[in-house]
Structures are given as structure tokens and as C-alpha cells.
Amino acid sequence: MAHAHSVKRHTGLMDWLTTVDHKKIAILYLLAGGLFFGFGGVEALLIRLQLIKPMNDLVSAQTFNELITMHGTTMIFLGVMPVIFALMNAVIPLQIGARDVAFPFVNALGFWTFLFGGILLNLSWIMGGAPDAGWTAYTPLSTSTYSTTHGVDFYTVGLQIAGLGTLIGGINFLATIITMRAPGMSFMRMPMFTWTSFITSAMILFAFPAITVGLVLLSFDRILGANFFEVSNGGNPVLWQHIFWIFGHPEVYILILPAFGVISEVIPTFARKRLFGYSSMVFATILIAFLGFMVWAHHMFTTGLGPIANALFSIATMLIAVPTGIKIFNWLFTMWGGQIRFTSANLFAIGFVPTFVMGGVTGVMLASAPADYQFHDTYFVVAHFHYVIVGGLVFGLFAGLHYWWPKMFGRVLNETIGKWTFWFFAIGFHLTFFVQHFLGLMGMQRRIFTYLPNQDFDTLNLVSTVGAFLMAVGVLLFLFNCFMTAAKPKGVANDPWEDGRTLEWAIPSPPPEYNFKQIPLVRGLDAYWKEKMAGNKEMTPAEPLGSIHMPSPTILPFVMSVGIFIAGLGLMFSSEKFNNSFMSMIFNNWIVVIIGLVITFGSMLLRSLFDDHGWHIEPEELEEEGVKA
Amino acid sequence: MTSAHAESVNGSLPHEPEKATLEGRNKVLGFWLFLGGESVLFGTLFATFLALRNQTNDGPTAHELFSLPTTAAATLILLVSSLTSVFAVQAMHRHKAAALRLWLIITVILGLGFLGLEVYEFHEYVTAEKFGMTTSAFSSAFYTLVGFHGAHVAFGVCWIGILIGQLYKKGLTVVTAPKVYVSAMYWHFIDVVWVFIFSVVYLLGKVG
Known part of the structure; x- marks a missing residue:
């Protein structure tokens, strides 16, 4: 038997700096992600304030470029990615009946590298100017010839470090889901959120190294004077676009798949029905991931790749609508005939469905290459991707946060404020972005810092800005809810929604640091629901009560x-x-x-x-x- | 979970000590996944190189630069080092710690030999041929691809070197065995990458 190693237990700040517990790392991801989400949100509000009226001079053109670049970069890499990782960390080991992730040390390392990458990127604001070449950092605009400050260096180096954290996080979750599942939990018994996180992690593994290389090449051009994108010395700027989008397109599916997973958990719980078409849901997820790697050039229709490439990428892009449509119908059929409870979490989940469909429809419109020549670089594109990323992903994250908050913190968020959050955010969202479709179709270009009056842009831009502030009110209500709930005493039941279906609801909220006293035996899909239906109060253990091995805390990550x-x-x-x-x-x-x-x-x-x-x-x-x- | 170091006593070591514990199995699986990511990394570098390999900007071309005999020698050295790392893992499976250490030492020496040849090659290019990072898009792509591989070899040499030290100090246990096994996987991987570099960069540059 093992020697009894005494281990130093830290308290206070040191506890958080040294933790390797996935539940604490989840909270760290949530805090850091929330902070960066706030930065990105303020940047968005400044963008909307600048565009509130024609010929506005609230910010200069240069500052505007920095704002749009940092808004996009921050929201994608530092805002929503960590909140996704927060949910994955908080939930996946519990859903698969594991005591921890496969690599607790690597898990902590992934968080800290992400955080320091994010801090480095944001230091640019106070160290000589933020990156200003757009979140896509297209060359040659981003090369040292046209971008002379250190802004793009902060972008390349900061994202490189943050991306490293994401990559090792992805590897960790792949290994965790493959090896750490409880006895009886076959792949086809895994909860949908675990499935989508699994596929997302696989996509991270195969997509992030491409941007790693892209960022290295751009850094080498800027810092060492290499010629990858210098046309005069034989370089090729279109190469950057290919590398960026070979990463960038899978990245948007990396973002949306976990949201699909959240919705697939929340809707069945609050409809009191099992998920309709579970296996088709799994295969739709895999198909979306596969196709997601095949469509990167639809971002480059106007680059001039020629009609054959455009046609192929156009068709491949339209194909993605098929598995996505399968998912939409599965959610609708899950609700059909269910006893639906309109909790805050479920409001966000139900709101997700039509909003995401609208983003999907404009996606198919954009997939048509000839039409894209008209839409390209207009507000129509801005409206499209905010419908899928905010109306899709952020709605999904809010649903997930309201749903799993009691499991993470032991307290249920206030439902009344939660519903106000939803209505402010949803109405604000549609006000902001619905009108942008029409702005785009009328010819307003994206990334311009101001516009002339009397082009019919004025009213719609005003509406859009008002909507943005309504969304901000929604976010502030959510924050207020978090603080107010934190002041209440802990102590919710294991299964506060009473209709929990998966393993995380079978253990205390928040779970003890070893999660499961005894690893549970899984006897079917929706393991906990199955036991409840069989009349059991808790899971059947798969092992006798024994000594539990835990990893030591460490400051090294x-x-x-x-x-x-x-x-x-x-x-x-x-x-x-x-x-x-x-x-x-x-x-x-x-x-x-x-x-x-x-x-x-x-x-x-x-x-x-x-x-x-x-x-x-x-x-x-x-x-x-x-x-x- | 089994406690790792309790089983380290010789004689009770299982046939495949690298897979005896859950930690060991996780490490091997995690490393396979990592190599999947590394494949995309090198794939992107290869794609970049192929896109830019004829953009010589009036600087030296691949045909003028490369000397196949030197590269063939480097290839031979690296392939043999892969073989010796196989012998090391076989010795580990037979629980022969001394043979394991010896084969790992030979692997490291061969790796250093390869690195020496590469440093010499780069030095010649920069000084004699005036072929540096900034010369042309071809030179940037060449140094980045081959240099990334070289950096991987250098990291591998340091890594295996440290493992040899650990094997002397801690012996062959269910803790050290997975480390040796994944370092061997890594070594094979960079060997395979070199085979592609030899074909795509050197052979194609010389005859293609």
C-alpha cells in the first residue's frame, strides 16, 4: 500500500494559484473569461457609440481600428473560449463519473498560459497602441510595412501564448473523455454536452497548430525580417488568409458545438423528456466538425481563387446546413409534448433555437459565392456572425451558466433577475443586429469608422446602438445576480432542478473535491434519470469504499x-x-x-x-x- | 488508482511497465494526441514551404545550395537513432535497465551528431552562400521548416538526456517507464518528419 504522504494544503490566494482541482480551475476560467468579456463588451459599446450618428468624432479612425480588432480578438479568444472551458471543466468530469481530469497539472497549466496570453494582448492598450489590423490580421496590412506600432506583435505573441493554453486544454479533455469514463458509460451513453466537448477538443487539436504556425510566420516577418508575406521578396499574402482560415473556420465550430451541447442538456431537463434523436445528434456533431475543416475558403470568395474552388467551397458550406438542421429539429421534437418549465436557463435555450436558425439562414445566403460578392465586407456579414456567435453561443453560455450555477457554487441564481436578464439581452440583441442585415444590404461597409449622412444609414445605426446598450443592461443584471447570489448561504440540493438527468446531479452541490465517494455504475443513457425511474435515490456504486488518490497542488503551472x-x-x-x-x-x-x-x-x-x-x-x-x- | 512507486521493486515490474498505471496509460494516450497536433503543425509548415520554394528572389536556389551527400549522412544518422530508441524500449520491456540506458545514450549521441551536421550546414549557407533568413521567401520557409525540426531534435536530445539521468537515479519503475516510452514516440515522430523534409525539401529541391 502507498506511503502516507503528507501534503501541504494551501489556503486563500495560494490555494487558487496552486490548485489542480478541475472545479476550481473552472471558476478561474469563468472569472478570467468574464473579465475579458467585460473588456470586449466595453469595446463593443464604444464602437456602437462612435457609429450612433453620421460623421461622429467620439474616437479617431486609428482608435476605431484598434477597438474593432481588440473587440473581435478579445471576445473570441479571451472571452467566450474560457467561459466554454469553464463549463467543460466544471461539468465534464462530473458527467462521465470521474474524480478528476486525465492531466490535472496540464489543466492548470492551460488556464495560466491562457490568462497570461490574454494579459499580454491587453497590455497593448497601455504599451504603445493596440493591434489595428482587424481580428483576422490580414497581410500585408499587418506586416511591419503598414502596421508600425507593436500592436500586431502583441496580437501574435499574446495569441500564441493563449492558443498554447487552449491546445493543451483540448488534449486534456480528449484524454479525459477517452480514459476516465465510469464503468458502463460507453461512448453512446455519454451526455450530449460531453459529446460536443469531445468533438470540440478534437477540433482544437487539429485547428490550433495551424494558427500557431501562422502566428510564427507573421512574427518572423515582423521581428526577424523574414519574407513569408513580403511580396517584393517573393512572399505571398494570400498564404496568410489560407492559414488563418484553415484555423479560423474550424474555430467557429469549436465555439458553437459546446453551445449545442448545453442546449441539448437544458432542453430535455426542462421538457422532462429524453433528448429526441440522441444518436442522430451525435453523428450530426461529428459531421459538422468534419465539414468544418473543409470550408475555410468561403471566407476568401472575393480573393480570386477562381470559379471551381469557389463552387466547391460553396457547396461544402451549404452541406453544413443539413446536420445543423437535424439538430434544430431534434430540439424542437424534444420540446414537443414535453412538460416545459420556463426557467431562465430554459428561456435562453429556447431563445437560442430561432435566433440560431436566423444566423444559419444568412450563413447559407453567404455560402453562395456570387451573392457573397455583394455581401462581402458589409454589415450583412457582421449581422450574420453575431447571430451565430452571440445569438447562438452566448445564449448557450448564459443557458449553461444559469443551469450549472448551483452545481458550481451551491446556490441557485435568482430566477426573477434571470428572466429580466434574458429579456433585456434577447431584445437588445435583436435590436442591435437585426437592422445590421439591412444596413449591409444597403451598402454600409464593415470596419468603417464613420459614414456620411443621408444614405439611410442614420436611423438604423441609432437603433443598433440603443440595442447594444440594452444588451449591456442584460449583462449587468446577470453580474448583479451573481453578486447577490454569492451573498446568500450555500446549500442547495444535489438536484436543484429536480429533473436532472445526468451524473452531475447525483452528487452534492458543489461537489466535494473528490467528486464521487464511490465511482458510479452507469446503466444507460441519462444515467441518473434511469436510476430515478427505477425508484433508486442514488447511483449504484461500481466500487467499494476505499482510499482516494488525489494529485498535489503545485505552483509550477x-x-x-x-x-x-x-x-x-x-x-x-x-x-x-x-x-x-x-x-x-x-x-x-x-x-x-x-x-x-x-x-x-x-x-x-x-x-x-x-x-x-x-x-x-x-x-x-x-x-x-x-x-x- | 494504484500507487505508482510501490511496484517499483525489481521482479514485480510488469511486462509493459509504461502501461501499468492509469497515469502511464493516460500519458501515452495524451502523447499520441499531442503528436496529432504536431502533425498539423508540420503539415502547415510543409504547405508553406511548398508554396514558397521557388520564390528565391534572385538569391541561391535549392539546386545550387543543397548537397545530397551531407543530407544523406544526416538522414542515415537520424534513422539509425530511431532504431536505437526501439532497442531501448525493447530493453525496457525485458527489464534490462543497463541496456536501456546504453541504447538511450547512443540515441542521444546520434541526435547530437545530426544536430552538429545541421548547424554546420546552416553555417555554411549563411557565411559562404549568403543565404540567410531575410534573403528570400524560399530562405525564410526553408529555415523555418528545417529549423523547427532541428529545434525539436534539440529538445528531444535534452529530454532523453534528462531521462537517462533519472534512470540512473530512480531506476526503471512504473513512473520512469512511461516517460521513456513517450520520449521514444517523440523521437520516432521527429524522425518521420525528417523523412518528409529529406524528400520534400532536399530531393525535390535537387531533382524536382
């Missing part, structure tokens, strides 16, 4: 990420001319980069040299806790 952060800053300013000779010495001789890399690789070495034996929770302690509870 945090230190490694600090090292990468320092190295990233050093790389960006390696050829900068400083007034201060000490600064020149340490930056221009790559000393800062070396220090950062020594910290990171040194931490890796420490991790390798000193084995983590973990620690054990003994059955007696489990019994005591049971008595206390």
Missing part, C-alpha cells in the same frame, strides 16, 4: 506561464530602440527571452525530476464528512 509571458515580452521588444541603456542591453541581447525560457524550462525540469506522489483521502475521512453533511 503558474510559474511556467509567467516564464512564457516574460519570454514573449522579450521577443517583442528584441529589436526596439530604448533610451535607457540598461533596457537596451537586456532586451536587444535577448537576455529577457532567455530569462523567461529558463524559468519555463526550469519548471518543466523540476516537474520531471520530482515525482508527484499525490495524497490520499482515507475511507474514515469520507465517512466523517458524510456524517457532517
Whole structure:
């Protein structure tokens, strides 16, 4: 038997910096993601304020470019991705009946690298100007010839670091879902959210390395004077577009699939019916992921790839409507004949369905290459992708947060405020973006910082800005709800919605750090519901009560990420001319980069040299806790 | 979960010690997944290289630069090092710790030999041929692709070197075995990547 290793238990801040517990990492992801979501939201409001009337001069053209670039980049990479990871961390190990993820250390590392990448990117605001070449950073606009500040360097290095965190997070969830499922939980018994997260993780694995390379090439062009995108020296700017979208298109499915999963959990729970067409749902998810890799050039119809490429990518894009349509009908048929409860979570889930359909319809319109020549770079495109990303993904995230909040924090969010949140956000959303379809069709280009009066743009832009502020009120109501709920005492039931179907509702809210005292035996799809229907109050255990092995907390993931952060800053300013000779010495001789890399690789070495034996929770302690509870 | 270090006593080590614990099995699976991501990384670099390989900007061309005998020697060295890492894993499965260490040491030496040849090659290009990172789109793509591979080899040499030290200190256990196994997987992977570099960069540059 194992030696009893005593392990240092940290409290307070150190507990959060050293945690490897997936439930705490979920909360860290949620806090950090929420913070960046706030930044992105303020940027969005400033954009809308600038466009509230023609010839407005609230911000300069340069600042406007920085705002749109940072709004897109922040929202996608630093806002919604971490909130998705928050839900995945909070829920997946519980849904598959596991005590933790496959790689707790890597899980923590993924969070800290994401956070430091995000901080680096946002430091650009106070360190000489934010990136200004659009979230797609198209070359040659983003090369050092046309973008002379360090803004795009912050973009390449910051995203590189944040992307590394996402990649290792994806690997962790793939391995977790493959190896850590409880006995009896076959792949075709996995809850839909686990399935979509599994597919999303696979997409992360195969999509993110492409942007890694793209960002490396752009950094090399900007920092080392390489010629990948320098036409005068033989480079090719269209190469960037290909690499970016080979990553970028799968990325939008990486974002939306987990939302599909959330909706597939929330709707059956509150319709008190099993999900209609579970297996078709699984295969639709896989098909969407597969097709998602085949359609990147539909972002490049106007680049001039020729009619054959455009036709093929056009057809492939339209094909995605088929599996997506399957999902929409499955959700509708799940609700059909169910006993629907309109909780806040379910309002967001039901609101998701028509909103996402509207985004899908404009998607098929855009997929038609000849029509896209008209739509391209207009507000029609802006309306389309906000319908799928905000109306789809963000609605899904709000549904998921309201739904799993009691499981994460042990307190139910206030339902009245939750419903106000929904109505403000939903009405504001449609006001903001519905009119943008027409602005686009009338010829208003995206990314322009102002427009002339009397083109019929004035009223619609005003409506759009008013809508944006209604959405902001919705978000503030949600924040108020979070704080108000946090002040209440803990103590909700295991299954606060009373109709929970999956394993996470079979254990306390919030779960103890080992999740399951005994790993449960899974006897079918919707494992917990099945036991309830059989008259059982809890899951049948698959193992006797025994000693539980836990990984030790460690500061190394945090230190490694600090090292990468320092190295990233050093790389960006390696050829900068400083007034201060000490600064020149340490930056221009790559000393800062070396220090950062020594910290990171040194931490890796420490991790390798000193084995983590973990620690054990003994059955007696489990019994005591049971008595206390 | 089985406690890892309790089974390290010689004699009770299972046939495949790398897969004896859940942690070990997770590590192997996770590493396969990581190599999937690495394949996309190198795939993108290869695509970039193929797109730009004729954009020489009046600088040296592939045909003028490359010397197949040197590259063939590097290829031979790296392929043999892959074989020796197979011998290392076989020795591990037979629980022969000394043979395992020896084969790993030979692997590292061969890896260093490969790196030496590559550094020499790059040095020649930069000094004698005036072929640097900034010369042309072809040069940028060449140094980035081949350099990424070289950096992987250098990382692998350091990694396996550290593992040899751990094997001396901790012996062959169910904790050290998965580390050796995934480092061997990594080594094979960068070997396969080199086979593609040899074909796509050097052979195609010389005769294509």
C-alpha cells in the first residue's frame, strides 16, 4: 500500500494559484473569461457609440481600428473560449463519473498560459497602441510595412501564448473523455454536452497548430525580417488568409458545438423528456466538425481563387446546413409534448433555437459565392456572425451558466433577475443586429469608422446602438445576480432542478473535491434519470469504499506561464530602440527571452525530476464528512 | 488508482511497465494526441514551404545550395537513432535497465551528431552562400521548416538526456517507464518528419 504522504494544503490566494482541482480551475476560467468579456463588451459599446450618428468624432479612425480588432480578438479568444472551458471543466468530469481530469497539472497549466496570453494582448492598450489590423490580421496590412506600432506583435505573441493554453486544454479533455469514463458509460451513453466537448477538443487539436504556425510566420516577418508575406521578396499574402482560415473556420465550430451541447442538456431537463434523436445528434456533431475543416475558403470568395474552388467551397458550406438542421429539429421534437418549465436557463435555450436558425439562414445566403460578392465586407456579414456567435453561443453560455450555477457554487441564481436578464439581452440583441442585415444590404461597409449622412444609414445605426446598450443592461443584471447570489448561504440540493438527468446531479452541490465517494455504475443513457425511474435515490456504486488518490497542488503551472509571458515580452521588444541603456542591453541581447525560457524550462525540469506522489483521502475521512453533511 | 512507486521493486515490474498505471496509460494516450497536433503543425509548415520554394528572389536556389551527400549522412544518422530508441524500449520491456540506458545514450549521441551536421550546414549557407533568413521567401520557409525540426531534435536530445539521468537515479519503475516510452514516440515522430523534409525539401529541391 502507498506511503502516507503528507501534503501541504494551501489556503486563500495560494490555494487558487496552486490548485489542480478541475472545479476550481473552472471558476478561474469563468472569472478570467468574464473579465475579458467585460473588456470586449466595453469595446463593443464604444464602437456602437462612435457609429450612433453620421460623421461622429467620439474616437479617431486609428482608435476605431484598434477597438474593432481588440473587440473581435478579445471576445473570441479571451472571452467566450474560457467561459466554454469553464463549463467543460466544471461539468465534464462530473458527467462521465470521474474524480478528476486525465492531466490535472496540464489543466492548470492551460488556464495560466491562457490568462497570461490574454494579459499580454491587453497590455497593448497601455504599451504603445493596440493591434489595428482587424481580428483576422490580414497581410500585408499587418506586416511591419503598414502596421508600425507593436500592436500586431502583441496580437501574435499574446495569441500564441493563449492558443498554447487552449491546445493543451483540448488534449486534456480528449484524454479525459477517452480514459476516465465510469464503468458502463460507453461512448453512446455519454451526455450530449460531453459529446460536443469531445468533438470540440478534437477540433482544437487539429485547428490550433495551424494558427500557431501562422502566428510564427507573421512574427518572423515582423521581428526577424523574414519574407513569408513580403511580396517584393517573393512572399505571398494570400498564404496568410489560407492559414488563418484553415484555423479560423474550424474555430467557429469549436465555439458553437459546446453551445449545442448545453442546449441539448437544458432542453430535455426542462421538457422532462429524453433528448429526441440522441444518436442522430451525435453523428450530426461529428459531421459538422468534419465539414468544418473543409470550408475555410468561403471566407476568401472575393480573393480570386477562381470559379471551381469557389463552387466547391460553396457547396461544402451549404452541406453544413443539413446536420445543423437535424439538430434544430431534434430540439424542437424534444420540446414537443414535453412538460416545459420556463426557467431562465430554459428561456435562453429556447431563445437560442430561432435566433440560431436566423444566423444559419444568412450563413447559407453567404455560402453562395456570387451573392457573397455583394455581401462581402458589409454589415450583412457582421449581422450574420453575431447571430451565430452571440445569438447562438452566448445564449448557450448564459443557458449553461444559469443551469450549472448551483452545481458550481451551491446556490441557485435568482430566477426573477434571470428572466429580466434574458429579456433585456434577447431584445437588445435583436435590436442591435437585426437592422445590421439591412444596413449591409444597403451598402454600409464593415470596419468603417464613420459614414456620411443621408444614405439611410442614420436611423438604423441609432437603433443598433440603443440595442447594444440594452444588451449591456442584460449583462449587468446577470453580474448583479451573481453578486447577490454569492451573498446568500450555500446549500442547495444535489438536484436543484429536480429533473436532472445526468451524473452531475447525483452528487452534492458543489461537489466535494473528490467528486464521487464511490465511482458510479452507469446503466444507460441519462444515467441518473434511469436510476430515478427505477425508484433508486442514488447511483449504484461500481466500487467499494476505499482510499482516494488525489494529485498535489503545485505552483509550477503558474510559474511556467509567467516564464512564457516574460519570454514573449522579450521577443517583442528584441529589436526596439530604448533610451535607457540598461533596457537596451537586456532586451536587444535577448537576455529577457532567455530569462523567461529558463524559468519555463526550469519548471518543466523540476516537474520531471520530482515525482508527484499525490495524497490520499482515507475511507474514515469520507465517512466523517458524510456524517457532517 | 494504484500507487505508482510501490511496484517499483525489481521482479514485480510488469511486462509493459509504461502501461501499468492509469497515469502511464493516460500519458501515452495524451502523447499520441499531442503528436496529432504536431502533425498539423508540420503539415502547415510543409504547405508553406511548398508554396514558397521557388520564390528565391534572385538569391541561391535549392539546386545550387543543397548537397545530397551531407543530407544523406544526416538522414542515415537520424534513422539509425530511431532504431536505437526501439532497442531501448525493447530493453525496457525485458527489464534490462543497463541496456536501456546504453541504447538511450547512443540515441542521444546520434541526435547530437545530426544536430552538429545541421548547424554546420546552416553555417555554411549563411557565411559562404549568403543565404540567410531575410534573403528570400524560399530562405525564410526553408529555415523555418528545417529549423523547427532541428529545434525539436534539440529538445528531444535534452529530454532523453534528462531521462537517462533519472534512470540512473530512480531506476526503471512504473513512473520512469512511461516517460521513456513517450520520449521514444517523440523521437520516432521527429524522425518521420525528417523523412518528409529529406524528400520534400532536399530531393525535390535537387531533382524536382
